[in-house]
Amino acid sequence: MQPGARLQAAIEVLAEILNRHRPAAQALSDWGRAHRFAGSGDRAAIGNIVFDALRKRNSLSFLMGAETPRALALGVLAHAWGEAAEVIDAMCAGGRAPEPLSEAERAGLIAALDPDAPDWVRGNYPEWMADEFRAAFGAEAVAQGAALAERAPVDVRVNTLKADRAKVMKALREYAPEETPFSPVGVRVPVRARHHKAPKIEADAAHGKGWFEVQDEGSQIAALLAGAGPRHQVADVCAGAGGKTLALAAQMENTGQIYAYDADKTRLRPIFERLKRAGARNVQVLPAGNESALEELRERMDIVFVDAPCSGSGAWRRRPDAKWRLSPQALEKRHAEQRAVLAQSAPLVKPGGWLVYVTCSVLPSENDAQAAWFLAEYSDFAPVPLAQVWRETLSASFPGSAATGNGDSLLLTPASHGTDGFFIAILQRSA
Known part of the structure; x- marks a missing residue:
């Protein structure tokens, strides 16, 4: 699939999630079944746009001046992935790509988030939770919310009944694993590039042998x-x-x-x-x-x-x-x-x-x-x-x-x- 077709697919999936209140994983799975021509790389890229749009929904809609599926997907490319406005503009042309950009959308792609924007916008948490976040974190509410809006690594717990950390690290070496900083039985696979899906760690033979379990x-x-x-x-x-x-x-x-x-x-x-x-x-x-x-x-x-x-x-x-x-x-x-x-x-x-x-x-x-x-x-x-x-x-x-x-x-x-x-x-x- 061309980048523009991936973008249009993400917009369609987001519409299912936002307009029909469907769980994201289910909406993405249904889209994949209905579009079997899409490869694993296509599905990963589409899923990443969708999930990043949901992670940063408040700030993206604020920057783009709209909370539509299209605005959120475009906002991901510009503000979460750092794509230049000209690159996004080129995606919106021909074939299965989205409609060309409007002037308002072009402005949104290069907008900067106002430091005086509400905390719940900058922290990407629901507005009705603002009091809870202030009570929990005080002046750190925005930073704490923003960190909850980033992608997570994949953590696994070594099953010490069958293995040790060195053994699991060796088994997962293709994923460039790291030791977790606090847990002595934890191994972490870092966040991958924006277009890549998190690795299917549970498909590894070491998991089938019971050497580890996926656990944050x-x-x-x-x-x-x-x-x-x-x-x-x-x-x-x-x-x-x-x-x-x-x-x-x-x-x-x-x-x-x-x-x-x-x-x-x-x-x-x-x-x-x-x-x-x-x-x-x-x-x-x-x-x-x-x-x-x-x-x-x-x-x-x-x-x-x-x-x-x-x-x-x-x-x-x-x-x-x-x-x-x-x-x-x-x-x-x-x-x-x-x-x-x-x-x-x-x-x-x-x-x-x-x-x-x-x-x-x-x-x-x-x-x-x-x-x-x-x-x-x-x-x-x-x-x-x-x-x-x-x-x-x-x-x-x-x-x-x-x-x-x-x-x-x-x-x-x-x-x-x-x-x-x-x-x-x-x-x-x-x-």
Whole structure:
């Protein structure tokens, strides 16, 4: 496909996403099935235009003076990819290319973002979240939001039950891997050039052998800080597909017992194949949605790991369309779900044990506010300072939290730590 045809295709996919409110991945997949002549390079370039347009939707529409699919796609080429206006002009000519540029579009291609533009425009987050971002980051709100609007690398966690980091680095050498800066079991494949798709790491033979799992470094850190070790009794009460369950199993060296539970059987279904591939034998998967199975664990758990349902705002680099689908009503629903799962989990913690509360969110209402609610409701729990846990667990200097808080919790972000956004609070039950 010619560059102009790729641009037109991206405009059409964006129209499906913005006008019909379809998930980006689904819209791109449907376009690919309907246009089988498009090669993998074409699909990668089209997908990158679409996802970069969604990542930077606010700033691009501000610069281009419109929020149409066409304006966003043109804006990506000029303002995210650095293409010259003359090059973009040449793309809009003939064949399957878009219509020629208007004078207003030409002006938008060379416009500069006003430093006095609203924070939510420069930071590329929804306007209705402006108060949340200010509460979380203060004067850093724009920088933190902007980092969530960039592309993310591919991180993998070495499965120490079967391999070590050197072995995985060697297996993935064609991708120019790097060691992650914080996690001792992490390997990172850097962001590739704008036209290239992220490599399909999971298609590698080393993944099939169970040597590694794709997992963001922030998620790895959350599992590491939980402090799970040999012979511990652990409940992972929002296990989902089992990413953190697998991490905990490796930390425990296949000893002790992990009870993996999720309220949704569809989310839980992939865990069985993943456990088998990883060689994790210390995990008992509880029946999905069977709360009585959890009740049997009452006051028996050294660690209760709560990866709570949340907005997913910490993963906007990977799922940028999600930030525009989120609504205040949906966020309120998440708040209720978080309190419900915390209330369900508290009785499982034995005296002296830990409840580890984690979200993939940067929003204070899902993070510190929920931890504060929990501590007010459950007076026999107290926060464990994260700086202390970090030093004891990772043997490295504490990098500090991205959030303005009291230091008892930790917020990891792309801008501050190079990870997805992850919140971690450790709450200990009195002995």
